[in-house]
Amino acid sequence: MLGDYSFSDLGAIFAMQGFAGLILFSVYLLMALGLAIIFGQMGVINMAHGEFMILGAYVTYLCSAFCQTYVPVLFPVYFFVAMGLAFLASGALGMLVEWSLIRFLYKRPLDTLLATWGLSLILQQAYRSIFGAREVGVELPSWLIGSVQVTDTIEIPVNGLFVMAITILITVSVALLIYRSRFGQQVRAVMANRAMAGAVGIDTEKVDRYTFGLGCGIAGIAGSAFTMIGSTGPTSGQLYIVDTFLIVVFGGAASLLGTIASAFSISQTQSTLEFFLSGSMAKVITLLAVVGILMLRPQGLFTLKVRR
């Protein structure tokens, strides 16, 4: 499959596909961060995570439409407002769901799978009723359109650079929040041992609610970023949820670094292979590789070395 291309062509292809992979990596990583917090830390299997992402995408769409129609002056910067709103909307919905549904299921982690799957169906239908079954796309402000010409054959889209910058910012913030802040410390204590965390004075219910809200909020931001690379429909989130779970499990469920490494390797493999093979063959090969590695390392790529 490689024989038909010259060496410099191949270099350019790998660079371009690698870059396209980086955008995919950004969306995966943002999705997986939220899921790593909810699944890796809380043990809740959130099948509705994709729908929380799509909520963020719809909020971004509404924001773009609103700015275009009523305040065109603000249109160039609407995206920043949209991301904030997407975080708040998905986070608020997440906290509501935790309060009304998830908190009753902490002792039955497998049931969270069914409950959140039901929730995802409800949300999909809600989106369909509110926004219609047709996919919607957002208008990008002019400064995000176009690309940077690096060499004759390699050019890099501006919106991709932007999405990546956002991803790095969010990832660093989440890492700081979890590993450096007092709240993060409480989150880790609750996830390590919920009963004991209560017995040292941590309000575990509050921590659970904010943690779930945080994970969903980050999915909302992922949705915002998603609008730049795909169009938003009621079931778009479904396409990402399996991949995202794969990333979290592959990376090692409780490791942030593992999540980053696994999102990177999976998105790059997929994106590079997609150029040479069909999309589904690329997926097959990626999945086979992941399955093989997980058979050798069931605990995932990264784990903490500690006696438990």
Add this chain to the structure above:
Amino acid sequence: MASLQTARAPGIQAPPLATIPSATPALAVEDLHAAYGQSEVLHGLTFSVAPGEIVAVMGRNGMGKTTLMKTLMGLVPVKSGSIQVEGADVAGLKSHVRVVKGLAYVPQGRMIFSTMTVQENIETGLTVTGARKVPQDLYDMFPVLWEMKDRRGGNLSGGQQQQLAIARALASRPKVLLLDEPTEGIQPSIIREMGRTLKNIRDARGLSIVVSEQVLSFALDVADRVIVMENGSIVHEAPRDGIDEAAVARFLSV
């Protein structure tokens, strides 16, 4: 509404003076029943712990010592009865509110947060005090924790983890410290040291300690009073001075 108010008015009555003890006990447990689901495990325990007193709760495995500790801490729900910390009833409260009211807990098996560092473990105990930094006096009390403060808790030895669990509990400035079988799985030389540490803590902070125990020598070493439990009830209670060791030993023998 009117009838409600008139009905309540005569209800407000000062308790008879005779029932007020000279000093409020640090911990007062009255007719405490607790159950796992349908099966009742604690059948009406009544005891109290004076400020600055160390009480050892003794008994064989499965007699309800750990359940008592968990019930006091809110990890097993109270079926009926009351638990008072310095006169305030905590029986219906959640664990973390009980910590605010002055209870602290060192569980069986220590249950430190193994992936977190020693310092972070102690800091979780600061949640209710609002302090940002671990008070130096805790590290002075357990110098080994200062040396290891950046190690992960799970990588400490059993004795070190025990000290960490005690430091974490003390960080919330408790009035009553509950320890569940602190000597379990710890070498004999360290057990003796731990007895000294517990008495030092009591003397330095004036708190009360309830410790559940199977090792009679350790209990006689630290406790001012010994309570013996059997099948979820208190069957024997004696101050350390003049305790009938043989009688207590009989309750503990299998």
